[in-house]
Amino acid sequence: MIKNIAFIGAGNMAGAIIKGLLEQNYPAASIQATTRTTASAERAAAELGIHTSTDNRAAAEWADVIVLAVKPQMLQATCEGLADSINTQLIVSVAAGIDTASIARWLGNEVAVVRSMPNTPSQVGVGASGLYANTRASAADKAFAEQIATATGLCVWVQDEAQMHAITAVSGSGPAYYFLFMEAMIRAGVKLGLTPDTARQLTLQTALGAATLAGQVDVPVDELKRRVMSPGGTTERAISAFEAGNLPQLVEQAMTDCAARSQTLADELAK
Ligand SMILES: NC(=O)C1=CN([C@@H]2O[C@H](COP(=O)(O)OP(=O)(O)OC[C@H]3O[C@@H](n4cnc5c(N)ncnc54)[C@H](OP(=O)(O)O)[C@@H]3O)[C@@H](O)[C@H]2O)C=CC1
Ligand SMILES: O=C(O)[C@@H]1CCC=N1
Helix, strand or coil, X not given: CCCCEEEXXXXXXXXXXXXXXXXXXXXXXXXXXXXXXXXXXXXXXXHHCCEEECCHHHHHHHCCEEEECCCHHHXXXXXXXXXXXXXXXXXXXXXXXXXXXXXXXHHCCCCCEEEEECCHHHHHCXXXXXXXXXXXXXXXHHHHHHHHHHHCEEEEECCCCCHHHHHHHHHHCHHHHHHHHHHHHHHHHHXXXXXXXXXXXXXXXXXXXXXXXXXXXXXXXXXXXXXXXXXXXXXXXXXXXXXXCCHHHHHHHHHHHHHHHHHHHHHHHCC
């Protein structure tokens, strides 16, 4: 189904979703975006090929669906500025931390809100989004929010809003963990004598291959790992070094800190 979608904010995340939608042939004429500054609006229009402006209210009044994609710290002021322009539009918020009740309250309460936690691979159709809907959201509202999410990748629903913090720690922030790991592998490959280009190509193809294999065979990831590790071979040495450095515990700590930050944003910004 085609509806008019206004993105309030046209930064990294909104841009990734808009590119994903356009890639799926969603009509550019049915997507608008706003920014705070004229320079950003012009940049986004040139990059995305859609209508952009700095007029949040005009975009909201044109839209059937409003995607809130500003920083969490900007969300309350942005919503309060939009409140008079909201009647029947569906609100989708991608802001980390902030709960649907706060968003509804800032917008005037009687509002259907779907909270989404997407990630930047949405730009190339392999995003992962977690969704939660408030009780005002109808089946049709949920179906449309899901249409946006599935146009850009995988989508899962949660019934307990508190789980959005964990989703942020797994998939919302998750791409950055893999990029960090790739960065480290490329650097180490170069130290071992490869050219940067060769190290980069092999690292990226290996990440893609591992994720594709794990997704296509019905074998748990620990068994897939074991199948690479010949006894007394090379991989065993590498895995031992990761375990000696407590990589699994470090990952758990990093993700616990990430989820806690999402909760803190909610506590500080959505009182
Ligand atoms: N980046 C990511 O991987 C993910 C981000 N998110 C969430 O997405 C949201 C946006 O993050 P991200 O895209 O990274 O941030 P960016 O800083 O890249 O983009 C923020 C955008 O909001 C615009 N903006 C700021 N204030 C206003 C305003 N009052 N009215 C209209 N537009 C405004 C900015 O315009 P200008 O340039 O003019 O200031 C900019 O286009 C956050 O809430 C974040 O939690 C969720 C999942 C993943
Ligand atoms: O770092 C952030 O706060 C945002 C939310 C999830 C990914 N990026």
